Amino acid sequence: MLRAFALILLNLIALPAVAGTLSFVVVDATGQPIADAVVLAPVGSSSGEPIRFDWKYEMSQQDRMFQPHVLIVPLGSTVGFPNHDRFRHHVYSFSKGNRFEIELYGRDESRTVQFSHPGIIAVGCNIHDDMLGYIHVVETQYVGQSGVDGMVEMSLPGVGNTLQVWTPSVPQNYVSIPLPPTGDDPLKLVFEAGFKSASWRPAG
């Protein structure tokens, strides 16, 4: 009985982690790689195991820019907003559920905000209109983010059959696409013009 329970428990822990990895390029309709694209594999309600990513939950301001431009953090995490510029910033977001405002703070000052709602947070600076950053508050371990070459490497949970993708070009929502067909052929994820939909194509 105990052995059986232990097996089930093992399975429960092990299943999402062992489905495999996926690697592909995100390109736009003209074939140009898209940087800072975000790919999520939704896994439903959490098993309780806390989600952790191996990057800092931090969006610093440097040279009048948010660094990184796009940040993925687990739900409930606290994100730091350190200022590395010589001048002050007034960081804010009006995104639903995660609205915050960090009024003027100076160099090497850091403020933190805890995000308790999943979603996409557009972050701006009231002083510098051209400063823009995005924070994805997610409820899944299985995420990927493209580099400047558009490459994404991510692991898959083994459950579910859709992925959610996002680009800075359409920052309000995610686009759902099915999982790619299994096989060894390299793939690319192509966004249609307008970035409202995407599909898989063989790479090359």
Add this chain to the structure above:
Amino acid sequence: VTFSHLSTRLAVLFGTLFAAVLLAVSMVVFFSVRTGAHAQVNREFAATVDLYKKLWTVSEEQLSDNAQIAAKDFGFRSAVATEDAPTIESALGNLSDRLDLKLAGVVLANGTAVNLPQEFVRATDLQNVLEANERSAGMLELGGRQYLAVSEPVLAPNRVGWVIFGTEIGSGSLSELESLSTIDLHAQIARPNAISRSFGNSITSATPLDSFLGTAMYALVLDYPMSKALAPYRGMFAAIVLAGAGGLILLGFGASFVARTVTSPIAALDAAAERLGSGEAFELEVQSQDEVGRLAQGFLSMAERIAVREADILKLSITDPETELPNRRALMARINELNGQDTDWCVAAFGIERFETIRDVIGQDATNLVVTQIAKELANTENASIVGRLSSAVLCVVFKGIPLESLEQRIRTLGLTRPHPVVLSRETVDVQLTAGLSDSRTATRMDALDTAVAALRQARCAQLPILVFDEVAFGDPSGTLSLMSDMIAGLSDDSIFVHYQPKLNCKSGRIESAEALVRWTHPRLGRIAPDRFITIAEETGHIRPLTEHVIRQVLQEQKLMAASGLNLSIAVNLSGRLVGDDDFIEWLLCTLEHRSGLSFEITETAVISDFAAALRNLNRLRAAGYETSIDDYGVGLSSLSYLKQIPASELKIDKHFIENLEPNSADALLVKSTIDLAHRLGMKVTCEGVEDQMTLDLLRLMGADFIQGFFISKPMPSSELVSISGSAPKSLYAQ
């Protein structure tokens, strides 16, 4: 177009030219003025459009600046990002008041309209228009009002909506624009369909304006009435019209002046020419020294010369050119004069005998002198009214107030017709005159001069020195021509027919032949003597149809007589004129068709003109078996030379020699020797005109072959001949 008056022509010509020049000038002025006005108005339009564009740009920039400021406001951004409509509305209201905006609204990223009709946003697909452009600016029509609108995105920091600001550009701003222009133009903002309407009498320009929605096109339409553009030139046009009218009035005066000075002398000349043409008297005053004056002068001298020439012609027309004596026309004029005076008058035609001989001897000029001399003598006669010359050898005197009988007596008494000498300067010519007289009584039906001349001819024929016109002897020559047309008609209606006079053969003592003689009973005039109408027919060329008719008649009747048992050889008379006519002989031979029992008597051998042709034709007849006789031998001009040449088989001695034949008379000697001569030449002899037994016996003794005459038989119709032959002793007629 033709004009009957020179002045009308001049007036119309100058009027037309003037009007054409005036019209051309007016057209040039009008079009250049119009073009100039157009250009000026267009320049003004361009300035106005420039101004409007500047105003537009300034407004647009101002709006855009205000919209940017609003969109950047943190509180405003916060309200838009959180879709806090009441806050947005209050903020917009606040901005409208502060910035005096007529239009201020927000469209949220999800398409929700704030302070704008949601329906309008949906209908115009405004959200997509805004999304497609970073900023929009231009004309926007909303709720029936026209706005210059700009849009500005609201970034917080990503785009959460758009703020739209607008200022109204209705009639107010346009009337401001109108007032800024130096001309009284009318400005409006119109859609293309409105622009395309006709501005017929206006100068119009349409400048496209930006459209906020990018779909509907708008234009700033400026128009300016043509009449206003041309208004400054109205005075000039009026001046041109006045100048034209004044010019036409001047032209009218000018035309009447020209008519007075140029055309009225010409008209007078025209009228004078008209009168000259119809021979009436006219007066023409030469008033000027110009071409017209010289023309009138020339016309007058021409008229004078014409008058002189006319007098000459008149004189010539009534004068004999050789002797300058009055001519026939002058005599006629005098007779007509006397006719009107109710007085007796007579005409005497004096023929100068041997005139040609005299002329040949002494020459034309001297002869003219002789004639003049005789005329002078005649003019000295009492009662002589006028002496004229009718023809070269005939002088004519009209006597007044003397009866014809007395005149004849006086001429005799004076011995005017006796030979007497006419003394010329160097020689003396013996002259004899013959006179023919006529008077008003005979002249009632015929020309008095003609009758006098006819009397003269009659006198000469009668070898008398003086004779009064004998109308009966003269006959009526005017009937000749109608007689011939009557004769042609008679050929087809049996009024011309043939009688036959039998000939006795002295040897056999039988009637074997007869002579066909044509007869004519005129339906109106009764019997006409054959000599008369045959002579006329010969002279007028009608002898051929007459002869053809006779021949056809003879052929027909000869057949009928033969059918009745009377076989006669018929002799038909052929005129000498026809013997020479090849065509006629051809016809004759065709018609005869080799019938026998016909012979031909050639009459009037003297008139054979083409003797060679006549001989040829007579030989043809002979070769065809037809014998020919020489008719009426011994009278006229038949000669021995004919007798020798003409291939005749018979000689007919004329009745003149037979009628009064006495034994041992000269006629008897002539007849006897002629018969002998003919027999020697191998010809038979027929004697015509035998009227008694004694003559018949005498001729038989002389050896005549045939006898013809009333003693044997008078000419008679074929039917009568048939019946006589039936009752006569059987031996007399050939059967």
